[in-house]
Amino acid sequence: MPKYLIGLCAALGFTATMALGSAFGQQEAKVAEPEELVNDEGVPLYAVRDGKVDQGTYNGYRRYASSCHVCHGPDGLGSSFAPALTDSLKRMDYWQFTDVVTNGRTNLGATGDRVMPTFGTDPNVMTNLADIYRYLKARSDEKIGRGRPERFKSAS
Numbered sequence: 349m350p351k352y353l354i355g356l357c358a359a360l361g362f363t364a365t366m367a368l369g370s371a372f373g374q375q376e377a378k379v380a381e382p383e384e385l386v387n388d389e390g391v392p393l394y395a396v397r398d399g400k401v402d403q404g405t406y407n408g409y410r411r412y413a414s415s416c417h418v419c420h421g422p423d424g425l426g427s428s429f430a431p432a433l434t435d436s437l438k439r440m441d442y443w444q445f446t447d448v449v450t451n452g453r454t455n456l457g458a459t460g461d462r463v464m465p466t467f468g469t470d471p472n473v474m475t476n477l478a479d480i481y482r483y484l485k486a487r488s489d490e491k492i493g494r495g496r497p498e499r500f501k502s503a504s
């Protein structure tokens with residue numbers, strides 16, 4: 349076999365190992381989930397170090413962007429369709445937040461045309477609700493700015 353072919357095979361083998369390695373890494377991350385940050389009452393907490401956030405908060409940013417941003421605006425700042433959740437979380441607690449997201453809400457005001465959909469049967473939202481809360485709470489507390497936050501490496 350010519351030398352360059354051997355080199356190519358080695359390179360391909362290496363790529364395959366890397367792909368396997370990262371698939372493994374993802375599984376490990378799932379197993380590590382029970383250690384995530386919550387307080388004694390079960391309320392999710394976020395962590396910010398040097399302007400960087402924990403993995404859960406980062407995931408919350410991504411989930412917010414895919415499920416909530418369209419109505420609640422960029423970075424939780426609200427839009428003409430729906431309120432700024434950075435403001436909402438200054439007065440709502442985690443349980444009120446999960447209640448509205450799980451069950452939805454229709455504004456009973458004069459026009460009554462503002463509808464918060466029910467996400468209780470949407471696994472993309474329900475399995476990430478704690479992280480969405482972490483992200484929005486960090487935004488609401490003004491601990492992180494606008495845009496995609498950076499992640500810090502976990503201590504483990």
Ligand code: HEC
Pocket residue numbers: 412415416417418419420429430431433435436445448449453454455456462463464465467473480
């Ligand atoms: C189709 C548009 C739409 C989407 C998508 C949407 N919302 Fe809403 N949401 C609304 C509207 C409209 C309201 C205000 C309802 C009202 O006035 O009662 C609202 C209200 C809320 C409230 C209550 C705010 C307050 O100040 O009382 C929370 C919390 C909330 N949404 C969270 C979320 C989260 C988290 C997501 C993503 C998983 C999401 N929403 C996705 C339209 C939407």
